[in-house]
Amino acid sequence: MNKLEILKKRMALNTSESKLLFLKRTGDEGETYVSKVLSERLEVQPFVLEDFLFEIDGSECQIDFLVMFEYECLLIEVKHYEGDFISGDEYITKVDSKKKYPNPLAQLARATDRLEKLFMRENIRMKIVALVIYTHPCFYLYHARVDSRIVFLSQTRRYVAELNQKPCRIGERHKKIFERLNSLRLETSAYEKKIVYEYEDLKKCITCAKCDGEMERRSTGDRKFIYCNMCGVREKLYDAILRNVAELEYLFPDKELTLTLVLEWVGGCITRKFLTKILLSRYELIKKGRSSYYIKKS
Numbered sequence: 001m002n003k004l005e006i007l008k009k010r011m012a013l014n015t016s017e018s019k020l021l022f023l024k025r026t027g028d029e030g031e032t033y034v035s036k037v038l039s040e041r042l043e044v045q046p047f048v049l050e051d052f053l054f055e056i057d058g059s060e061c062q063i064d065f066l067v068m069f070e071y072e073c074l075l076i077e078v079k080h081y082e083g084d085f086i087s088g089d090e091y092i093t094k095v096d097s098k099k100k101y102p103n104p105l106a107q108l109a110r111a112t113d114r115l116e117k118l119f120m121r122e123n124i125r126m127k128i129v130a131l132v133i134y135t136h137p138c139f140y141l142y143h144a145r146v147d148s149r150i151v152f153l154s155q156t157r158r159y160v161a162e163l164n165q166k167p168c169r170i171g172e173r174h175k176k177i178f179e180r181l182n183s184l185r186l187e188t189s190a191y192e193k194k195i196v197y198e199y200e201d202l203k204k205c206i207t208c209a210k211c212d213g214e215m216e217r218r219s220t221g222d223r224k225f226i227y228c229n230m231c232g233v234r235e236k237l238y239d240a241i242l243r244n245v246a247e248l249e250y251l252f253p254d255k256e257l258t259l260t261l262v263l264e265w266v267g268g269c270i271t272r273k274f275l276t277k278i279l280l281s282r283y284e285l286i287k288k289g290r291s292s293y294y295i296k297k298s
C-alpha cells in the first residue's frame with residue numbers, strides 16, 4: 001500500500017505530495033516492466049530484491065532492483081522517462097520543456113557507493129555491477145555516450161541474453177545474504193513518515209479501488225454491491241468495506257478499531273449489525289463494554 005494513493009482520495013494533497021505521487025506512479029510502470037522481464041525472460045534464477053530501501057550512515061538509499069547472481073550483484077535503477085532528452089554530465093534535459101533531471105548515472109554512482117558501504121558493514125563480499133534501464137517506449141537520449149551501464153528498451157532482449165550466460169549456482173551462502181538484506185529493508189521511507197494528516201480532516205466514505213471516486217449503495221437492485229459514482233465500477237460491499245478498513249488500519253495503526261470508528265470511516269453506509277458481521281469474518285472482537293474494539297484474526 002502507498003500512503004499517498006490512499007490519502008489522495010480523502011484529502012487534497014499539496015504540490016510536493018502530488019509530485020511524489022506522480023513520480024512513484026510512473027516509476028511503478030517501469031518497475032513492473034523490469035520485474036516481468038526478470039521473472040519471465042530469465043532462464044537462470046537469481047535472487048531478486050525489489051524496491052530495496054535501506055539505511056546507511058544515517059541516510060536512506062533506495063534501489064529499484066538488486067539481482068544476486070553467483071558472483072555478482074546487479075544494482076538496477078529503472079527510469080521511465082518519456083520524450084526526447086539531451087545527455088549532460090550532471091543532468092539530462094528534456095528537449096521540449098528544457099526541464100532538467102538528475103543524470104541517472106550520477107544517481108547510480110551514489111547508490112553503488114551506499115550499497116558498497118552496506119556490504120562492507122555486513123561483511124558481504126560480492127561484486128556490484130550497476131546499470132540504468134530506460135523503460136519507456138517513447139524515450140530517446142541525444143548525445144548518449146557508449147556506456148555499458150545504460151540499457152535502452154531496444155537493448156533489453158540482448159541484455160537478457162547476456163544475463164542468461166552469467167553463472168548462477170545459488171547456494172546457502174547466497175540465501176543467507178539475501179535473507180540478511182531482506183531483514184535490513186525499511187518498510188516506509190522517512191519522507192512517507194513525514195506526510196502529515198489527521199483523522200478528522202479526511203473524508204469519511206468508501207473510496208473506489210480503481211479511481212478517486214466515492215462509492216455508494218443503490219437503493220434498487222442488489223444491496224450486496226456498491227458502485228463508484230465516478231467510474232461506475234461495481235464491487236461487493238463486503239470486499240469494499242474490508243478494503244477500506246485495511247486502509248484505516250494502515251493510516252492509523254495506533255487507533256483502536258471500534259465499531260463506531262469504522263462506521264464513521266466508511267461514511268455510515270451500512271447498518272451496525274451488517275458491519276459487525278463483516279468485521280467478525282476477519283477480525284476478533286476484544287470486549288471492553290462500550291469501548292470494545294476489533295483486532296485482526298491471527
Ligand SMILES: [Zn+2]
Nearest residue numbers: 208211228231
Ligand atoms: Zn471508481
